[in-house]
Amino acid sequence: MDFEKFKSSSKLSVAPMMDWTDRHCRYFHRLLSPHARLYTEMVTTGALIHGDRDRFLGFNGAEHPVALQLGGSEPKELAECAKMAVDYGYDEVNLNCGCPSDRVQSGRFGACLMLEPDHVARCFEAMQNAAPSIPVTIKCRIGVDNQDDERFIHSFIDTLAGAGCKGFIVHARKAFLKGLSPKENRDVPPLRYDVVKAVKAARPDLVIVLNGGIKTLAEVQTHLEDFDGVMIGREAYQNPWLLQDCEAALFNADWRVDRESVLHAMTDYIAAAMPRGVPPKSVVRHMLGLYQGERGAKVWRRYLSTHAFAEDCRHDILLEALAAMPAPLPAPSPTFPTSQNDAAA
Ligand SMILES: Cc1cc2nc3c(=O)[nH]c(=O)nc-3n(C[C@H](O)[C@H](O)[C@H](O)COP(=O)(O)O)c2cc1C
Numbered sequence: 001m002d003f004e005k006f007k008s009s010s011k012l013s014v015a016p017m018m019d020w021t022d023r024h025c026r027y028f029h030r031l032l033s034p035h036a037r038l039y040t041e042m043v044t045t046g047a048l049i050h051g052d053r054d055r056f057l058g059f060n061g062a063e064h065p066v067a068l069q070l071g072g073s074e075p076k077e078l079a080e081c082a083k084m085a086v087d088y089g090y091d092e093v094n095l096n097c098g099c100p101s102d103r104v105q106s107g108r109f110g111a112c113l114m115l116e117p118d119h120v121a122r123c124f125e126a127m128q129n130a131a132p133s134i135p136v137t138i139k140c141r142i143g144v145d146n147q148d149d150e151r152f153i154h155s156f157i158d159t160l161a162g163a164g165c166k167g168f169i170v171h172a173r174k175a176f177l178k179g180l181s182p183k184e185n186r187d188v189p190p191l192r193y194d195v196v197k198a199v200k201a202a203r204p205d206l207v208i209v210l211n212g213g214i215k216t217l218a219e220v221q222t223h224l225e226d227f228d229g230v231m232i233g234r235e236a237y238q239n240p241w242l243l244q245d246c247e248a249a250l251f252n253a254d255w256r257v258d259r260e261s262v263l264h265a266m267t268d269y270i271a272a273a274m275p276r277g278v279p280p281k282s283v284v285r286h287m288l289g290l291y292q293g294e295r296g297a298k299v300w301r302r303y304l305s306t307h308a309f310a311e312d313c314r315h316d317i318l319l320e321a322l323a324a325m326p327a328p329l330p331a332p333s334p335t336f337p338t339s340q341n342d343a344a345a
Contacts, residue, residue, distance in 0.1 A: 003166060006135045007207050007228055009065050010167065012246050013037035015211060015233030016069040025286040026063045027269060031262050032240055033247035038066045042096050044107070045072030048081045057088045067092035069139065071099065073109040075126035082127035086134060093131055095123060097140040100175040101182045111175040114144050117156045121163035128164060137167035142195045143174040150195055157199055161206055169231050170196045172212040197226050217245045239292040259290060263318045271315040280317050284308040287318070296325040
């Protein structure tokens with residue numbers, strides 16, 4: 001595994017998000033940012049070992065660099081799934097130690113694993129041994145429940161680093177295993193970037209990616225002064241154009257795509273996917289935020305929400321929606337001197 005390459009490709013990533021970051025969403029995000037590292041939704045080891053593997057693991061070659069996130073806690077099963085990640089061509093495999101949902105806890109994985117760092121270390125070793133050619137990383141919180149001592153996250157990371165783990169994504173909040181829903185657990189516990197910063201300061205040898213509450217390019221740039229990378233979740237999904245701005249600012253100053261060319265590329269993608277039984281709505285639902293903050297954003301959303309879910313929806317629904325948008329405003333006219341300007345001159 002080329003650690004320096006991994007480090008440089010960790011600068012910007014889109015978070016794993018259940019029901020959101022499926023392969024169609026990732027293909028769309030990739031058009032906006034050729035460099036962002038993309039993560040799958042969490043896939044449980046049980047689903048991969050007993051379920052339809054191709055359905056969970058298949059992806060489009062254009063999605064690279066792409067990471068598979070696993071949910072599980074049995075070293076043998078995790079190793080088997082990490083090997084599958086290599087076989088399918090993933091660039092990284094990540095273990096979820098941050099999800100607080102009840103369903104996940106009953107399977108003894110997700111955030112509750114942070115309470116068992118030695119066991120997570122055994123899981124990590126099994127996965128890395130099974131997938132030696134790609135990095136195995138951990139996504140975690142800064143703590144769980146009443147673990148208020150900041151030494152908790154330092155000790156968790158040191159234990160994993162001792163087992164050989166070099167890459168961590170830290171959601172800068174605690175998780176409460178009881179009393180808060182998964183959604184509340186993404187908003188209620190306060191963000192503590194300072195705690196993650198202290199981890200990076202203590203372990204400059206590790207790749208530490210900051211996650212949680214990052215919404216603007218300016219925030220991304222500020223955090224990159226302290227961290228190896230930033231991971232953006234909800235804002236990348238709800239306002240995907242942010243990825244385009246990040247790509248241009250972080251990787252390629254000449255990078256520009258326009259929304260219309262993205263729509264044409266996604267129309268081709270839908271046309272190719274439909275014969276495989278993928279309805280347009282499965283793709284289009286990830287694109288409702290494409291015009292967020294722009295003129296016509298409401299029309300865009302409303303058109304797609306009304307028409308994309310119809311049985312007879314056609315492959316060119318995105319272009320139909322574009323045609324329904326208000327015409328662009330005329331370019332601003334040159335400023336003519338006003339009497340006030342004249343007076344100032
Ligand atoms: C709908 C949704 C689903 C999520 N699913 C996962 C998941 O499968 N695995 C995971 O590690 N985190 C999951 N998360 C948490 C995000 O990866 C991220 O840590 C969290 O949203 C904080 O980042 P943000 O403030 O940039 O959104 C999910 C978040 C959302 C909103």
